[in-house]
Amino acid sequence: MRALHIMERKKLVSEIFKKKSMLCVGLDTRFDLLPEHLQQLPLKDAMVQFNKAIIDATSDLAVSFKLNTAFYEQYGSVGWEIMEATLALIPDNILTIADAKRGDIGNTSKMYAKAFFEQMNFDAITVAPYMGEDSLSPFFGFDQKWVICLGLTSNKGSLDLQQLDMVNGEPVYLHMMKQVESWGNPSNLMFVTGATHPKVLAELRSQFPEHFFLVPGVGAQGGSAKEVCAMAAHKTDGGLLINSSRGIIYASNKEDFATKAREAAEHIVLDMQDYFV
Amino acid sequence: MRALHIMERKKLVSEIFKKKSMLCVGLDTRFDLLPEHLQQLPLKDAMVQFNKAIIDATSDLAVSFKLNTAFYEQYGSVGWEIMEATLALIPDNILTIADAKRGDIGNTSKMYAKAFFEQMNFDAITVAPYMGEDSLSPFFGFDQKWVICLGLTSNKGSLDLQQLDMVNGEPVYLHMMKQVESWGNPSNLMFVTGATHPKVLAELRSQFPEHFFLVPGVGAQGGSAKEVCAMAAHKTDGGLLINSSRGIIYASNKEDFATKAREAAEHIVLDMQDYFV
Numbered sequence: 001m002r003a004l005h006i007m008e009r010k011k012l013v014s015e016i017f018k019k020k021s022m023l024c025v026g027l028d029t030r031f032d033l034l035p036e037h038l039q040q041l042p043l044k045d046a047m048v049q050f051n052k053a054i055i056d057a058t059s060d061l062a063v064s065f066k067l068n069t070a071f072y073e074q075y076g077s078v079g080w081e082i083m084e085a086t087l088a089l090i091p092d093n094i095l096t097i098a099d100a101k102r103g104d105i106g107n108t109s110k111m112y113a114k115a116f117f118e119q120m121n122f123d124a125i126t127v128a129p130y131m132g133e134d135s136l137s138p139f140f141g142f143d144q145k146w147v148i149c150l151g152l153t154s155n156k157g158s159l160d161l162q163q164l165d166m167v168n169g170e171p172v173y174l175h176m177m178k179q180v181e182s183w184g185n186p187s188n189l190m191f192v193t194g195a196t197h198p199k200v201l202a203e204l205r206s207q208f209p210e211h212f213f214l215v216p217g218v219g220a221q222g223g224s225a226k227e228v229c230a231m232a233a234h235k236t237d238g239g240l241l242i243n244s245s246r247g248i249i250y251a252s253n254k255e256d257f258a259t260k261a262r263e264a265a266e267h268i269v270l271d272m273q274d275y276f277v
Numbered sequence: 278m279r280a281l282h283i284m285e286r287k288k289l290v291s292e293i294f295k296k297k298s299m300l301c302v303g304l305d306t307r308f309d310l311l312p313e314h315l316q317q318l319p320l321k322d323a324m325v326q327f328n329k330a331i332i333d334a335t336s337d338l339a340v341s342f343k344l345n346t347a348f349y350e351q352y353g354s355v356g357w358e359i360m361e362a363t364l365a366l367i368p369d370n371i372l373t374i375a376d377a378k379r380g381d382i383g384n385t386s387k388m389y390a391k392a393f394f395e396q397m398n399f400d401a402i403t404v405a406p407y408m409g410e411d412s413l414s415p416f417f418g419f420d421q422k423w424v425i426c427l428g429l430t431s432n433k434g435s436l437d438l439q440q441l442d443m444v445n446g447e448p449v450y451l452h453m454m455k456q457v458e459s460w461g462n463p464s465n466l467m468f469v470t471g472a473t474h475p476k477v478l479a480e481l482r483s484q485f486p487e488h489f490f491l492v493p494g495v496g497a498q499g500g501s502a503k504e505v506c507a508m509a510a511h512k513t514d515g516g517l518l519i520n521s522s523r524g525i526i527y528a529s530n531k532e533d534f535a536t537k538a539r540e541a542a543e544h545i546v547l548d549m550q551d552y553f554v
Contacts (some may be wrong), residue, residue, distance in 0.1 A: 028385070070379070070385045070386070070389045073389065074396055076397060077357035080350075099381075101379070101380060103378060103405060104345070104376075105434075105498075115350040115352075115356075119351055120353060128405045128407050129438065130405045130406065131405075132438055133433075135434045153382070153407075155408060160406075160409030161406065167446070216382075221382075
């Protein structure tokens with residue numbers, strides 16, 4: 001087994017200020033959306049070459065890469081090989097996130113934690129809190145690894161449970177985030193908070209002043225990086241990983257895809273610069 | 278791609294009455310818990326041989342096999358190969374469940390649905406409802422496939438969210454189950470309801486008279502199949518898949534593991550016979 005990759009908070013914050021960026025690039029890669037010249041290649045070669053080109057073109061702009069496991073699992077065991085090969089291409093100074101949204105009873109969550117933290121050697125994994133403390137606590141048992149718990153997600157379906165009120169008057173997402181906060185600490189726990197709820201982001205920042213937020217929903221889903229920074233940046237540590245997937249990796253479906261991906265990434269990073277002045 | 282495997286409700290119910298069983302065997306297989314003689318083999322061979330022996334020994338007693346994906350993902354891409362090889366060994370008259378507890382934004386959930394229903398060809402997948410309707414609806418778009426949504430889970434952590442009350446006085450799990458009910462129908466939707474809450478099972482049966490319940494928590498977690506049947510069986514269709522994993526597959530860690538697994542399975546099936554008299 002490879003030595004565990006470490007991306008502790010201090011190192012992450014240092015990268016954020018070195019790059020003046022809180023960009024997370026989402027590698028939601030689909031074979032059927034690859035540029036035509038890559039679709040001539042076998043599945044694994046095509047996907048890995050595409051990811052390599054995106055990583056090479058954007059890794060000086062991004063502080064994190066996020067692989068949504070669904071996009072790889074759709075290809076079965078080959079998909080997992082692609083995910084493993086992709087991870088090996090990501091530079092060491094970058095936080096890697098398995099966007100897996102896992103969560104199960106304790107002995108099973110422990111298997112997931114081993115899968116993503118040890119076997120795959122990701123720095124972080126997203127988890128879903130529906131099953132409560134014993135479903136998440138196994139993920140906290142890994143030194144220098146990050147748990148990123150769903151709080152308020154960017155999709156319309158967040159209305160169906162997360163935004164409903166509990167009997168104590170708090171919305172479900174806030175109640176859950178407060179509980180989850182007590183199971184971890186700001187050096188091993190982040191929250192997923194969607195960019196499509198900018199006003200709520202400011203409230204969440206005052207409620208959770210120290211935690212990093214992973215913020216999806218910029219770009220294709222409609223949120224703005226500028227607004228997210230204004231509402232929810234941490235006072236000194238950046239405190240945000242602002243994710244864009246489709247808006248970057250599919251900025252062009254031609255041979256210039258990597259150049260266009262870089263331009264799209266630069267555009268989002270530019271939107272964050274008010275924070276760094 | 279293989280032809281899609283079909284296990285519609287009528288066929289499932291017919292198998293239940295043919296076998297007089299609502300047993301689901303959980304293949305939560307771990308290399309480090311295999312009998313010593315199998316641990317001498319390479320990982321993939323050992324895991325597949327073990328699963329084959331369990332399947333051969335119990336497939337006339339079980340109407341369903343459930344593979345918890347965590348146990349396979351811990352081995353990376355090889356784990357997915359083991360899962361694929363195992364699925365190919367399960368007889369055609371058996372419902373196969375990917376216990377994956379997935380759920381993500383719509384375009385991502387669609388990838389998961391393709392992964393498990395098409396690429397892997399499972400009959401059913403477990404999903405987590407925290408992200409709401411658009412995170413689950415893509416799973417309902419597959420003809421003759423089953424969505425098994427977490428309702429009230431068997432673990433202690435179900436107290437942290439599921440069993441808390443919403444502002445309307447309903448517990449979270451019940452509120453979610455009612456919503457999810459309206460997104461599917463009793464021929465494509467089941468609920469996960471833990472055996473560790475027997476009284477609640479009876480209430481859930483009267484609330485959801487037609488749906489199948491996947492009931493984990495029998496055996497190692499403390500629930501009883503007899504009690505579950507008494508509380509929650511469907512009036513005519515069985516309506517339950519009562520799962521046991523560790524209690525069956527690790528009944529012995531010696532060379533007689535398959536024989537002992539069969540005995541453990543027989544014991545649980547015997548506990549269901551009041552329903553079939």
